[in-house]
Amino acid sequence: MFKNRIAVLATMHRKEDAIAPILESDLGLKIQVPTDFDTDRFGTFTREIARSGDQLEAARKKALAALEIVGGDLAIASEGSFAPHPSFPMLPCDREIVLLIDTLNDLEIIGESISTETNFNHRTVSNYDQAYQFAMKVGFPDHKLVVIKQHEIVKGIGDFDQLKEAVSSGKVRVETDMRAMNNPTRMKVIAQATRDLVEKLRSCCPNCSTPGFTVADVRRGLPCGWCGSPTNLILASIDRCSKCGFEQEQVSDQKADPMYCPYCNP
Ligand SMILES: [Zn+2]
Ligand SMILES: [Zn+2]
Structure with a gap:
């Protein structure tokens, strides 16, 4: 689906150094970086320009703007955000997304990496x-x-x-x-998010073969290891196809540590 297609990468901060080698070797894409593409108008880390919308919207806008300038039907954009870790608020973390938009096959797939390895300070x-x-x-x-x-x-x-x-x-x-070309640690997390994107692209829907068949939802209620009561931990993950809506549930065969049980360890 992607071999030998040209993908425009919306960056002016040398993100191609992290993204292009992976997508070219793993998917056979040919990455093209537009010259004079001003991504700063979509928001800067140094706050001269506030980012419009959330992280995904910002990446989407960049990708679509690059398609508009260069033409074509395949675009990649990435966007980072630096914030306290969702579970450990004392730790700053870097969340990078790498988005692929394929207008030919009407696809939007998001690679993601969350890392506490950041010098954000x-x-x-x-x-x-x-x-x-x-x-x-x-x-x-x-x-x-x-x-x-x-x-x-x-x-x-x-x-x-x-x-x-x-x-x-x-x-x-x-x-x-925090601009990618000035921050090698961030470049590594962008590469991780790119590998996540490749993994998602390789996972195809069993029903219609569309790439990007990945976890869309979870079901909680993992049973307690002592009494079997449902806990708040994740029991099953639900993969869903964004194209045809086909779903597949992966149920865990694990048991919850009784420390998470509302009865054994209230
Ligand atoms: Zn499908
Ligand atoms: Zn229990």
């Missing part, structure tokens, strides 16, 4: 020493920095002289530069 500093300490903690200079002053934002700071200069004016806010 910021600090207000008053001098170079403090800035230096922060920089060492977040993997500078391999990972670049952004300095936010009252009337100016300096992005892509990648060496010590630049950093010294940028923080010389007194109290400023130093942030990790």
Whole structure:
């Protein structure tokens, strides 16, 4: 379905470095990156432009805009978001999605990776020493920095002289530069999300053979290992085809630890 087709990748931050090798070798796609494609108009991490809509909508807009500019029927876009981990709010995490839109086959498939491996961080500093300490903690200079002053934002700071200069004016806010080309850790998570996309594309609907037959829902009620009462843990995952609606339930044969049981361990 994808072999030798041209897919336009909507990026201006060198995300093709993470995405293209995987899609080209695993799916046989040919990745094309449009020149002068301004993804910043869809929102920036440094907040000059607020992101329009949620993460998926933002990726969708980028992919469709790239198709409009370049033409064709296959587009890839990715979008990251940095927020506290859903289960461990003390841990910052990076959620990356890589979206494929195939207008020829009317398909939209989302690869995803959530990783606590991120240097996403910021600090207000008053001098170079403090800035230096922060920089060492977040993997500078391999990972670049952004300095936010009252009337100016300096992005892509990648060496010590630049950093010294940028923080010389007194109290400023130093942030990790989260743009993909300035953040190798983020690039790795984008690659993971791309591999997830490939896996989903390889999983086809048993009814109509459309790619992207993946978990769409879950059913809770995994039985307690002691008394068999249903717990709040996941009992079954439900794969669903977005094309024909065919569903398949995978029921777990595990038992829940009694610590999750409302009777054994209330
Ligand atoms: Zn189907
Ligand atoms: Zn129980």
